[in-house]
Amino acid sequence: DAKTTQPPSMDCAEGRAANLPCNHSTISGNEYVYWYRQIHSQGPQYIIHGLKNNETNEMASLIITEDRKSSTLILPHATLRDTAVYYCIVRVANAGGTSYGKLTFGQGTILTVHP
Amino acid sequence: GAVVSQHPSWVICKSGTSVKIECRSLDFQATTMFWYRQFPKQSLMLMATSNEGSKATYEQGVEKDKFLINHASLTLSTLTVTSAHPEDSSFYICSAREGRQPRNEQFFGPGTRLTVL
Numbered sequence: 001d002a003k004t005t006q007p008p009s010m011d012c013a014e015g016r017a018a019n020l021p022c023n024h025s026t027i028s029g030n031e032y033v034y035w036y037r038q039i040h041s042q043g044p045q046y047i048i049h050g051l052k053n054n055e056t057n058e059m060a061s062l063i064i065t066e067d068r069k070s071s072t073l074i075l076p077h078a079t080l081r082d083t084a085v086y087y088c089i090v091r092v093a094n095a096g097g098t099s100y101g102k103l104t105f106g107q108g109t110i111l112t113v114h115p
Numbered sequence: 116g117a118v119v120s121q122h123p124s125w126v127i128c129k130s131g132t133s134v135k136i137e138c139r140s141l142d143f144q145a146t147t148m149f150w151y152r153q154f155p156k157q158s159l160m161l162m163a164t165s166n167e168g169s170k171a172t173y174e175q176g177v178e179k180d181k182f183l184i185n186h187a188s189l190t191l192s193t194l195t196v197t198s199a200h201p202e203d204s205s206f207y208i209c210s211a212r213e214g215r216q217p218r219n220e221q222f223f224g225p226g227t228r229l230t231v232l
Contacts, residue, residue, distance in 0.1 A: 036223075043119075043208045043223035044159065087158075103149070103210070103221055105159040 004088045009110040012082075018075040020109050022088030025069040031092050033064060034103065035073045037084040037111075044087065044105075047073065078113045085110050117143045119211050121224035128199055129232055135195045136227045138209030144189035145211035149221070150182070153206040165192055199231045 005023040012018040024033065032051050036044040048055055048062045050071075055062045061074040075082055087108040118141040128134050138148060147166050151159040163179075165171035165186035173179045183195040192211075196203055208226045 038159075041206070041226070041228075043121075043210075043226045046220050046222060049220070102161060102164065104161065105151075107158050 004090060004106055006086070006088050006106065006109045008107065009112070012075075012078045012111060012113050014080055014113055014115050015077055018078040018082065018111060018113070020073040020075075020086050020088075020111065021070065022073070023070045024088070024090050027068050027090050028092070031090045033062065033068075033071050034089045034091055035060070035062065036087045036089065036103075036105075037082075038087070038108070039081075039084045047086075078111075080113050080115070083111060083113045117141075117211075117213070117220070117222045119145075119209065119222045119224040121207075121209055121227050123227060124225060125228040125230075127230045127232065130200050131198055133195055133197045134199055134229060135193055136207055136209075136229075138192045138194070138211065138224055140190050140211040140213075140222075143211075143213045145192070145213060146189065147212045148186055148192040149210040149212075150184060150192075150194050151208045151210065153208060153226075159208060162194075196229065199229070201231045204229055204231045 032049050034049040035047040038044045048057055048060050050062045064071045085108040087105050089103050120139045122137045149164050150162045152162050153159045161174050162177045163171045163173045163184050165184050167186050167189050171184040181197055186192040206226050206228055209224045210221050212221045
């Protein structure tokens, strides 16, 4: 699976949009971009995923560049409860090889939302 | 989203004993389940992948005889840490996915904190 690069930490003011970048310049055509977050001492929570089109759900929006080498997760109105580690992961979408369907976590971005 | 539960949420045991952790998918059938381990201030590390009715596939460096995984039904997987030692103290997290398609969402349990004295 392709490796991702994220900034180690970011700050955001409560009520403002949080834009979390992710670089995945070696992504393959059959790999999806996934975002998860982990609040302290809890299991990761699924946020959103996409292949090449921008995606939006009740939690966030995912913007993927046309060349698919980077993406941005947008939390439109950050709250204090959004403080967490955010993981950007690329994962193969097709069966085959030893990396079938595995989610491999990097170090993620620690997002701190402050009042 | 789908719900995955783990039991117990935390456990303290003596060195040399075995500990069993249960992972259940509450509202869907989990064809595939994953076990992760997370040490303090580190990211999640995948330990093994199990498909219902099959033997688990372990990641490199994970001792399969020490970390026994059973996925006997579509809603239950267990991880047994045999002869636990203090270095096995960690946060163990299970994850479940419905169906075999990698693009299917994968849901995580709340984790089990294991402390070996």
